[in-house]
Amino acid sequence: MEYTIWQEIQLPKYPSLDRDITTDVLVVGGGICGVLCAYRLAKKYKVVLVEANQIASSRTCKTTATITALQDIRYRDLIQQKGIKTAQLYLEANLECLREYEALAQEFDFDFERVASYKYFKNNKRLMEEELKAIQKLGFDATIADDYAICFPNQAQMNPLKLISQLLSHIQVYEHTPIFKIKNHIAYTKQYKINAKYIIVATGYPFLKWKGLFPLKLTQNKSYVAVIENTENKESFHAIGYEEGDLYFRTYKNKCIIGGNDQKTGKGIAGFQPLMHYIVRQYPHHRISYQWVNQDCVSVDGLPYIGPYGNFKRVFVATGFNLWGMTGAMLSSMILSDCIEKKKNRYSEIVSPKRRSPVFPILKNTGTAIVNLIKPKKRCNHLGCALYFNKEEQVYECPCHGTKYNQQGDIIFNPAQKKKKLK
Ligand SMILES: Cc1cc2nc3c(=O)[nH]c(=O)nc-3n(C[C@H](O)[C@H](O)[C@H](O)COP(=O)(O)OP(=O)(O)OC[C@H]3O[C@@H](n4cnc5c(N)ncnc54)[C@H](O)[C@@H]3O)c2cc1C
CATH class of the missing domain: 3.30.70 (Alpha-Beta Plaits)
Known part of the structure; x- marks a missing residue:
C-alpha cells in the first residue's frame, strides 16, 4: 500500500459491528464527507458511522486538502450553462464552507491556514480575462497576479487526517463493517442489521448499483x-x-x-x-x-450530487465532488443535516441529485459502458465492464466507473464491492 504524508497521523482503531443495532442516523463511509456529516449530526442525534475498511483509508488520505472556491470548474462556463444564480450560489457555498472550516479551527488544531489560491492561464490570456470578468460579475474580488494568473485571496488548506483524528472522539464508529444492502431503511452487513431513521451514504462512489442512476452520471x-x-x-x-x-x-x-x-x-x-x-x-x-x-x-456537469438517494425517502447521498471534496464534504454536512432537521437550505437545489443532467456526457458515459460491456476481457465485479491492466501502477482499472483492483484482486477504489479473482 502507498502511504501519504497525511498518514503520519495515527488514527484510532475501531471494532467491527458484532450485533444488530438501532440509531437515529447511520452514516455509511468514513472519509472526510462521512466524518463531517457524523460530527455535525452527533450534536443533536444518536449517530453511528460504519466504514468498510479503516477511517479515511480511501480518497481522503490521498487528497491534497486545499479548501478553495477556485476550482477546476470555470465560472464563465457555469454562468453560461446554468445561469448566474446557480454560479453565484456555488461560489457562495464554497466560501461558506471555508468559514465552517475556520470555525472548526477555533476548536481543533489541524494546520488550517488561510492562503491565496491562484489559477494560472499560461497560454490563454483571453480566457483568463473572461474568467476574471465572470468571477467579478458574481461579486467576488479576484485579481490578476503576475500577468497570467487569477488570484483568489483568503482561501485555505489543512491537514485532513489531523482534523479527522480529533472529530472522531465525538462519533461512534465501527470499522471493517461494509454495508451491502439498504432496504426499508435498514442497512445490512453480511451478518447484522442497522435500523436507522435516516441514512447518509458517503461512500465516495455510491455503493448501491443502479439506485439514483449513478452509473450513468458518474465516472x-x-x-x-x-x-x-x-x-x-x-x-x-x-x-x-x-x-x-x-x-x-x-x-x-x-x-x-x-x-x-x-x-x-x-x-x-x-x-x-x-x-x-x-x-x-x-x-x-x-x-x-x-x-x-x-x-x-466526477459528475456530468461539474457540480456535486448531495441530497435524496434515488427514490428513498430518508436515505441521502453525497458524491461527485470532482476532486474538490474538502468543500464538497463540508457542503454535504450542511445540506444533509438540514434535510434531516427538515430545514430549508439555500444550496440544496443546485446540487440536488435529481437535477436535470446534460445529455451529451450521459450519452458518452453510456457509449463507454456499451463498448466495454462487449469487449472480451476480465470483467469488473460492479457492472461487468472490461478491466484494463495499468502497467505503471500494476493495477486493473475499470474505464466505466473507475473501480481499481490490485493484482491480488483486492479493491483499491470502489464501486465494486467484491474481491476479484484475477489470475
Ligand atoms: C489527487 C487528488 C487530490 C485532491 N485534492 C483535493 C484538494 O486539494 N481539495 C479538495 O477539496 N479536494 C481534493 N480532492 C478530492 C477529495 O480528496 C475527495 O473528494 C474526498 O476525499 C472524498 O471524500 P469522501 O469522504 O467522499 O470519499 P472517501 O474518502 O473515498 O470515503 C468513502 C469511504 O467509504 C467507505 N466505503 C465504501 N463503500 C462502503 C460500504 N459499502 N460500506 C461502508 N463503507 C464504505 C470507503 O472505504 C471510504 O473510506 C483530491 C482528489 C484527488 C484525486
Whole structure:
C-alpha cells in the first residue's frame, strides 16, 4: 500500500459491528464527507458511522486538502450553462464552507491556514480575462497576479487526517463493517442489521448499483501527487492550471505538494512520468518523500450530487465532488443535516441529485459502458465492464466507473464491492 504524508497521523482503531443495532442516523463511509456529516449530526442525534475498511483509508488520505472556491470548474462556463444564480450560489457555498472550516479551527488544531489560491492561464490570456470578468460579475474580488494568473485571496488548506483524528472522539464508529444492502431503511452487513431513521451514504462512489442512476452520471478521474522536501517556501499558497492535466501546487510547512496529469481511470496514459520530469527539472537536489495516485468521482456537469438517494425517502447521498471534496464534504454536512432537521437550505437545489443532467456526457458515459460491456476481457465485479491492466501502477482499472483492483484482486477504489479473482 502507498502511504501519504497525511498518514503520519495515527488514527484510532475501531471494532467491527458484532450485533444488530438501532440509531437515529447511520452514516455509511468514513472519509472526510462521512466524518463531517457524523460530527455535525452527533450534536443533536444518536449517530453511528460504519466504514468498510479503516477511517479515511480511501480518497481522503490521498487528497491534497486545499479548501478553495477556485476550482477546476470555470465560472464563465457555469454562468453560461446554468445561469448566474446557480454560479453565484456555488461560489457562495464554497466560501461558506471555508468559514465552517475556520470555525472548526477555533476548536481543533489541524494546520488550517488561510492562503491565496491562484489559477494560472499560461497560454490563454483571453480566457483568463473572461474568467476574471465572470468571477467579478458574481461579486467576488479576484485579481490578476503576475500577468497570467487569477488570484483568489483568503482561501485555505489543512491537514485532513489531523482534523479527522480529533472529530472522531465525538462519533461512534465501527470499522471493517461494509454495508451491502439498504432496504426499508435498514442497512445490512453480511451478518447484522442497522435500523436507522435516516441514512447518509458517503461512500465516495455510491455503493448501491443502479439506485439514483449513478452509473450513468458518474465516472472517476485519477491524479498523481508527490511531496518535495525542503522547498523553502517564501509564502504559503495554492495554485492550479486552467487545463485538465496541468500541474497543481500547494505548500505544507517546508514542503511543496505537486500533482497533476489528471485523467479518466482506465485510460492507461503514463501517470507519474510528466510529474517526475517536472520535479527533476525544477527541484534537482530535493528529496521526494511521498508519491501516490488518487481518484475521485466526477459528475456530468461539474457540480456535486448531495441530497435524496434515488427514490428513498430518508436515505441521502453525497458524491461527485470532482476532486474538490474538502468543500464538497463540508457542503454535504450542511445540506444533509438540514434535510434531516427538515430545514430549508439555500444550496440544496443546485446540487440536488435529481437535477436535470446534460445529455451529451450521459450519452458518452453510456457509449463507454456499451463498448466495454462487449469487449472480451476480465470483467469488473460492479457492472461487468472490461478491466484494463495499468502497467505503471500494476493495477486493473475499470474505464466505466473507475473501480481499481490490485493484482491480488483486492479493491483499491470502489464501486465494486467484491474481491476479484484475477489470475
Ligand atoms: C489527487 C487528488 C487530490 C485532491 N485534492 C483535493 C484538494 O486539494 N481539495 C479538495 O477539496 N479536494 C481534493 N480532492 C478530492 C477529495 O480528496 C475527495 O473528494 C474526498 O476525499 C472524498 O471524500 P469522501 O469522504 O467522499 O470519499 P472517501 O474518502 O473515498 O470515503 C468513502 C469511504 O467509504 C467507505 N466505503 C465504501 N463503500 C462502503 C460500504 N459499502 N460500506 C461502508 N463503507 C464504505 C470507503 O472505504 C471510504 O473510506 C483530491 C482528489 C484527488 C484525486
